Amino acid sequence: MEKERGLLIVLSGPSGVGKGTVRKELFKQPNTNYEYSISVTTRKPREGEVDGVDYFFVSREEFEKMIKEGKLLEYAEFVGNYYGTPLDYVNSTLDAGRDVFLEIEVQGAAQIREKVPEALFIFLAPPSLSELERRLIERGTESEDVIKQRIETAKEELEMMKLYDYVVENDEIQKACEKINAIIMAEHCRRERVEKRYLSMLKGE
Ligand SMILES: Nc1nc2c(ncn2[C@@H]2O[C@H](COP(=O)(O)OP(=O)(O)O)[C@@H](O)[C@H]2O)c(=O)[nH]1
Ligand SMILES: Nc1ncnc2c1ncn2[C@@H]1O[C@H](COP(=O)(O)OP(=O)(O)O)[C@@H](O)[C@H]1O
Numbered sequence: 001m002e003k004e005r006g007l008l009i010v011l012s013g014p015s016g017v018g019k020g021t022v023r024k025e026l027f028k029q030p031n032t033n034y035e036y037s038i039s040v041t042t043r044k045p046r047e048g049e050v051d052g053v054d055y056f057f058v059s060r061e062e063f064e065k066m067i068k069e070g071k072l073l074e075y076a077e078f079v080g081n082y083y084g085t086p087l088d089y090v091n092s093t094l095d096a097g098r099d100v101f102l103e104i105e106v107q108g109a110a111q112i113r114e115k116v117p118e119a120l121f122i123f124l125a126p127p128s129l130s131e132l133e134r135r136l137i138e139r140g141t142e143s144e145d146v147i148k149q150r151i152e153t154a155k156e157e158l159e160m161m162k163l164y165d166y167v168v169e170n171d172e173i174q175k176a177c178e179k180i181n182a183i184i185m186a187e188h189c190r191r192e193r194v195e196k197r198y199l200s201m202l203k204g205e
Pocket of ligand 1: 013014015016019020039040043074075076078083084085103104105106107108109
């Protein structure tokens with residue numbers, strides 16, 4: 001029997017909400033069936049970030065070449081830098097029957113909604129805007145000016161949360177992880193039920 005295609009999981013949320021932290025925590029847990037898709041970006045690496053682990057860091061010319069050659073499933077410009085998802089990796093992993101986890105901003109998620117409507121969309125929301133700002137300042141990776149721009153962008157991003165299948169508040173990291181895992185598990189069960197019903201319909205049962 002043909003292997004069932006994996007599920008594409010999209011996690012979005014404003015900068016500083018804790019997407020990276022939650023994602024790393026999720027990937028620490030054993031028995032997860034999903035793979036993280038490493039994005040390509042023109043942003044400069046932060047201290048401690050490793051090429052090929054956190055991102056594939058490229059120049060604007062290289063990124064624009066990837067766009068032209070159709071190598072990205074989606075891409076967006078976010079506060080002055082390009083970010084995109086490598087298409088081949090996503091396709092081959094899904095074809096192998098494994099789920100793929102994307103951590104991307106809202107414009108990219110909107111493109112996925114057009115191209116892969118069967119994907120699962122989860123929005124990670126902050127407890128409040130002031131807590132979001134506090135987390136960004138505390139992380140200390142961006143200048144004051146960039147933090148301001150990211151907070152302004154966050155206000156627009158929060159407007160988009162209604163387009164997602166699920167909204168998870170990141171109040172406590174462990175609780176947010178549990179909710180995300182429960183959502184993914186429930187989605188698999190739902191799909192199995194739908195498929196079973198479809199197959200029995202085909203058989204005329
Ligand atoms: N559209 C899109 N957004 C991405 C991708 N990779 C990362 N992002 C998003 O780009 C935004 C900025 O990322 P980054 O500079 O690493 O900041 P951070 O998420 O605050 O640590 C975040 O919302 C990321 O989720 C991608 O491949 N595509
Ligand atoms: N639930 C949480 N409560 C308090 N601080 C958090 C929580 N989740 C993440 N953080 C902190 O907030 C900052 C931003 O988290 P990060 O994962 O880098 O966000 P993002 O990837 O969404 O930009 C980090 O300093 C992180 O340690």
